[in-house]
Amino acid sequence: MSGAARSVGRDPAEVRLVAVSKTFDAEHVRAAAAAGQVEFGENRVQEAEGKIDLTRDLSLTWHLVGHLQSKKSRKAAALFDCVQSVDRPELVRRLDAAAREQGAHVELLLQVDLAGEPTKHGATPDAIRRILDEAASLTNVRLRGLMLLPPFASDPEAARPYFKRLRALRDELIAAGYDPNCLRELSMGMSHDFEIAVQEGSTIVRVGTAIFGERPT
Numbered sequence: 001m002s003g004a005a006r007s008v009g010r011d012p013a014e015v016r017l018v019a020v021s022k023t024f025d026a027e028h029v030r031a032a033a034a035a036g037q038v039e040f041g042e043n044r045v046q047e048a049e050g051k052i053d054l055t056r057d058l059s060l061t062w063h064l065v066g067h068l069q070s071k072k073s074r075k076a077a078a079l080f081d082c083v084q085s086v087d088r089p090e091l092v093r094r095l096d097a098a099a100r101e102q103g104a105h106v107e108l109l110l111q112v113d114l115a116g117e118p119t120k121h122g123a124t125p126d127a128i129r130r131i132l133d134e135a136a137s138l139t140n141v142r143l144r145g146l147m148l149l150p151p152f153a154s155d156p157e158a159a160r161p162y163f164k165r166l167r168a169l170r171d172e173l174i175a176a177g178y179d180p181n182c183l184r185e186l187s188m189g190m191s192h193d194f195e196i197a198v199q200e201g202s203t204i205v206r207v208g209t210a211i212f213g214e215r216p217t
């Protein structure tokens with residue numbers, strides 16, 4: 001990660017590493033934490049709950065990176081420091097209300113659908129604008145940026161155009177007058193393509209396999 005950052009003149013400290021621990025148990029999380037890892041990612045609320053509970057003593061930071069059903073908003077607001085998979089205005093309102101009720105504060109990233117794949121979750125750039133329009137009325141959640149899960153391709157270079165487009169979208173939104181504080185983070189890059197993502201401006205990489213090994217299938 002540091003090498004990729006330096007190769008394009010970026011300070012490696014600008015890029016945060018979220019260790020995606022899905023399918024691995026709390027002991028794996030503890031081992032990574034012992035090696036200095038602080039931020040962890042999960043893609044299912046249910047699975048995360050037990051692990052978060054078992055590692056409370058470590059003061060870790062938890063990110064939800066998988067699709068969130070509205071009916072799980074309360075639980076998500078209680079468990080996660082950051083929900084990266086927000087893709088609809090209704091979910092933003094629900095998370096805000098749930099966080100307020102529980103005295104919690106949650107950061108949100110908006111998952112952007114750039115590929116228009118019907119099977120993937122994510123908001124269109126238009127829906128992103130609608131959500132940003134409501135940002136000022138939120139009290140207990142804060143919009144922090146954009147997240148991208150590009151279509152899978154074995155060649156990591158295939159993701160580069162998507163990374164470029166996410167960054168361009170962020171720049172367009174700021175140029176259009178949206179609050180740069182709501183658009184600080186670009187969460188893009190996984191085990192096989194994080195170096196390219198960092199070259200293209202990623203501020204958060206979500207890495208599972210490269211840290212914990214192959215997931216059991």
Ligand SMILES: *Cc1c(COP(=O)(O)O)cnc(C)c1O
Pocket residue numbers: 020022043065066149190191192206207208209210
């Ligand atoms: C699983 C997952 C990751 C990590 O994937 P790896 O290829 O194991 O690094 C990152 N982001 C999301 C949204 C995921 O679901």
